Amino acid sequence: MKKHNFSAGPCILPQSVLKQASNAVLNFNDLNLSLLEISHRSKDFVEVMETARSLALEHLGLQNKGYHALFLQGGASMQFLMTAYNLLENKAAYLNTGTWSDKAIKEAKMLGEVVEVASSKSDGFNFIPKNYTIPKDIDYFHCTSNNTIYGTQMDGFPTTDVPLICDMSSDIFSRQLDFSKFSLIYAGAQKNMGPAGATLVVVKEDVLGKVTRNIPSMLNYRVMINKDSMFNTPPVFAVYVSMLTLKWLKELGGISEIEKVNKQKAALLYTEIDRNPLFKGYVAYKEDRSIMNATFNIVNEQLKETFDSQVKAAGISGINGHRSVGGYRASMYNALTLESVQVLVDVMQEVERIG
Amino acid sequence: MKKHNFSAGPCILPQSVLKQASNAVLNFNDLNLSLLEISHRSKDFVEVMETARSLALEHLGLQNKGYHALFLQGGASMQFLMTAYNLLENKAAYLNTGTWSDKAIKEAKMLGEVVEVASSKSDGFNFIPKNYTIPKDIDYFHCTSNNTIYGTQMDGFPTTDVPLICDMSSDIFSRQLDFSKFSLIYAGAQKNMGPAGATLVVVKEDVLGKVTRNIPSMLNYRVMINKDSMFNTPPVFAVYVSMLTLKWLKELGGISEIEKVNKQKAALLYTEIDRNPLFKGYVAYKEDRSIMNATFNIVNEQLKETFDSQVKAAGISGINGHRSVGGYRASMYNALTLESVQVLVDVMQEVERIG
Numbered sequence: 001m002k003k004h005n006f007s008a009g010p011c012i013l014p015q016s017v018l019k020q021a022s023n024a025v026l027n028f029n030d031l032n033l034s035l036l037e038i039s040h041r042s043k044d045f046v047e048v049m050e051t052a053r054s055l056a057l058e059h060l061g062l063q064n065k066g067y068h069a070l071f072l073q074g075g076a077s078m079q080f081l082m083t084a085y086n087l088l089e090n091k092a093a094y095l096n097t098g099t100w101s102d103k104a105i106k107e108a109k110m111l112g113e114v115v116e117v118a119s120s121k122s123d124g125f126n127f128i129p130k131n132y133t134i135p136k137d138i139d140y141f142h143c144t145s146n147n148t149i150y151g152t153q154m155d156g157f158p159t160t161d162v163p164l165i166c167d168m169s170s171d172i173f174s175r176q177l178d179f180s181k182f183s184l185i186y187a188g189a190q191k192n193m194g195p196a197g198a199t200l201v202v203v204k205e206d207v208l209g210k211v212t213r214n215i216p217s218m219l220n221y222r223v224m225i226n227k228d229s230m231f232n233t234p235p236v237f238a239v240y241v242s243m244l245t246l247k248w249l250k251e252l253g254g255i256s257e258i259e260k261v262n263k264q265k266a267a268l269l270y271t272e273i274d275r276n277p278l279f280k281g282y283v284a285y286k287e288d289r290s291i292m293n294a295t296f297n298i299v300n301e302q303l304k305e306t307f308d309s310q311v312k313a314a315g316i317s318g319i320n321g322h323r324s325v326g327g328y329r330a331s332m333y334n335a336l337t338l339e340s341v342q343v344l345v346d347v348m349q350e351v352e353r354i355g
Numbered sequence: 356m357k358k359h360n361f362s363a364g365p366c367i368l369p370q371s372v373l374k375q376a377s378n379a380v381l382n383f384n385d386l387n388l389s390l391l392e393i394s395h396r397s398k399d400f401v402e403v404m405e406t407a408r409s410l411a412l413e414h415l416g417l418q419n420k421g422y423h424a425l426f427l428q429g430g431a432s433m434q435f436l437m438t439a440y441n442l443l444e445n446k447a448a449y450l451n452t453g454t455w456s457d458k459a460i461k462e463a464k465m466l467g468e469v470v471e472v473a474s475s476k477s478d479g480f481n482f483i484p485k486n487y488t489i490p491k492d493i494d495y496f497h498c499t500s501n502n503t504i505y506g507t508q509m510d511g512f513p514t515t516d517v518p519l520i521c522d523m524s525s526d527i528f529s530r531q532l533d534f535s536k537f538s539l540i541y542a543g544a545q546k547n548m549g550p551a552g553a554t555l556v557v558v559k560e561d562v563l564g565k566v567t568r569n570i571p572s573m574l575n576y577r578v579m580i581n582k583d584s585m586f587n588t589p590p591v592f593a594v595y596v597s598m599l600t601l602k603w604l605k606e607l608g609g610i611s612e613i614e615k616v617n618k619q620k621a622a623l624l625y626t627e628i629d630r631n632p633l634f635k636g637y638v639a640y641k642e643d644r645s646i647m648n649a650t651f652n653i654v655n656e657q658l659k660e661t662f663d664s665q666v667k668a669a670g671i672s673g674i675n676g677h678r679s680v681g682g683y684r685a686s687m688y689n690a691l692t693l694e695s696v697q698v699l700v701d702v703m704q705e706v707e708r709i710g
């Protein structure tokens with residue numbers, strides 16, 4: 001039975017990418033060797049890494065603009081630390097929009113002063129704070145573009161003279177933005193880019209080299225840049241699958257094309273959440289709703305069992321809400337089709353009918 | 356044509372493991388979902404992680420002895436930093452046997468005083484130093500059990516009252532040792548355990564909690580232990596393939612059985628290196644030779660082209676020496692068969708005959 005995979009991450013990837021990845025595990029590039037058993041310094045893998053780095057910049061419109069793309073290990077959580085290690089000399093400002101921002105703040109506090117410009121923590125992070133002031137005497141401003149757990153997403157980004165850093169783990173490559181506004185963007189691969197185990201970092205040259213502390217090699221962006229993301233053995237398979245996914249996106253027409261589909265999917269689901277009296281969205285304001293992760297509750301708890309069994313019968317997987325929020329969360333990453341969202345909406349309507 | 360893969364790492368993995376891994380990328384555990392697109396918190400993946408951690412301890416004979424097994428990211432290079440971050444309060448001692456020891460020393464120096472008890476650096480690391488003294492007033496002693504680049508391997512390990520830390524990246528699970536002598540063992544997966552992208556850390560409980568510095572979450576063994584190696588999204592695929600490889604090893608009879616084969620392979624190749632006048636081993640003393648990586652040169656450079664073309668014609672891959680040493684390096688990790696070594700030896704004899 002066909003599955004409709006709404007998992008929040010690791011999440012759905014394009015079927016064509018999975019097929020190529022599966023083949024490469026047995027025989028990569030017709031070498032009669034597995035991708036997993038060749039040297040990362042081999043011509044064949046170096047080409048994979050270079051293509052992945054170059055496609056990432058191309059999709060973001062950042063080629064030849066002083067940016068470096070790196071594929072590192074450790075996930076966004078390691079970037080909470082690395083950003084501060086490399087850029088925080090005295091003071092930085094953070095916008096707190098969820099668990100991940102909160103963790104980023106915690107790590108940065110070990111290395112300098114952190115100003116929390118605004119937070120929606122006391123409201124269960126169910127909205128994106130606005131109208132905050134970014135101090136001028138800071139090393140950078142850090143924000144999280146999409147909050148997977150709560151289903152909120154930043155619509156606009158502040159205009160500021162300080163370097164702008166953004167954790168885009170859960171919405172990178174899903175919508176068009178002026179990415180050149182950012183000095184540093186990072187994203188764990190396991191949403192729109194690939195499997196768990198690789199992390200994309202896009203960093204602008206001019207923001208580096210301004211802190212006085214010694215930076216350990218493995219935490220040092222400069223070391224990684226100088227070694228073309230191969231200071232040590234990279235996560236070969238995760239980089240390869242990321243490259244395949246970035247190629248798939250390019251063949252589709254890039255971010256501007258996938259954004260249209262993503263908006264259609266989100267409109268379809270949110271329209272149903274608003275229309276159907278059985279369901280209620282979690283996010284306080286419509287303008288803060290994420291087009292990647294739609295969070296909602298069932299109003300009549302007595303129908304929960306019916307809904308859950310219908311969801312299962314339809315082949316829908318991965319829509320349980322995060323344990324800290326409960327309810328449901330339908331994640332609609334790039335590889336999820338409009339058809340899958342329609343299947344979910346059909347189930348919501350069916351439960352309304354029989355309820 | 357069948358390949359004989361002598362790559363130094365990432366390196367050969369068992370064919371049965373590669374087949375299962377390839378299938379799991381399409382359909383994992385008959386879920387009709389790829390291993391790459393399910394939640395790492397799902398029952399199916401949690402079981403993978405727990406099995407991998409448990410098998411690692413079982414193979415090393417360290418169950419119920421106060422050890423924790425972790426699968427982390429960043430490779431051994433990240434462990435150069437993490438070991439020091441978690442254990443180095445004042446002073447530590449290191450044995451310098453190669454590039455990787457050298458890098459470990461460099462990272463540790465950022466966090467405390469480092470005593471280099473001995474080094475073979477000035478001799479191109481072509482032997483393992485002996486008869487050194489380990490100070491008593493140190494936090495730990497660090498060594499590298501096998502030096503991939505030079506083809507040297509520690510035969511015995513010093514007896515000392517201080518915690519013993521060992522980088523076993525390139526020979527873990529290849530030979531029986533009293534692993535309970537070590538307080539901390541780490542190993543990048545990409546030799547005898549799995550693909551690049553995961554790192555095994557086996558750490559004894561009683562060695563932790565003794566430094567006063569604040570440790571960032573992603574560098575903190577205690578944080579990783581408390582979260583069962585799932586503080587953040589783990590490198591799912593690399594952990595899964597590691598688990599498969601550890602299962603494969605168990606089915607073979609474990610370390611004691613594979614050690615017999617490894618010794619046969621090494622004996623076959625080293626006997627030929629010593630016998631054949633065309634070749635000369637790189638390592639100064641026979642007792643320091645690695646059973647994992649045999650390094651050698653061709654004496655008559657005029658025959659290099661002939662040898663290289665015969666090697667290629669036989670389907671042998673990955674035997675070029677590391678760029679810093681040159682010559683040849685035949686890596687004979689667990690998954691390489693005796694038959695492959697025989698093919699290499701046959702080529703060496705053939706070139707001697709025609710030369």
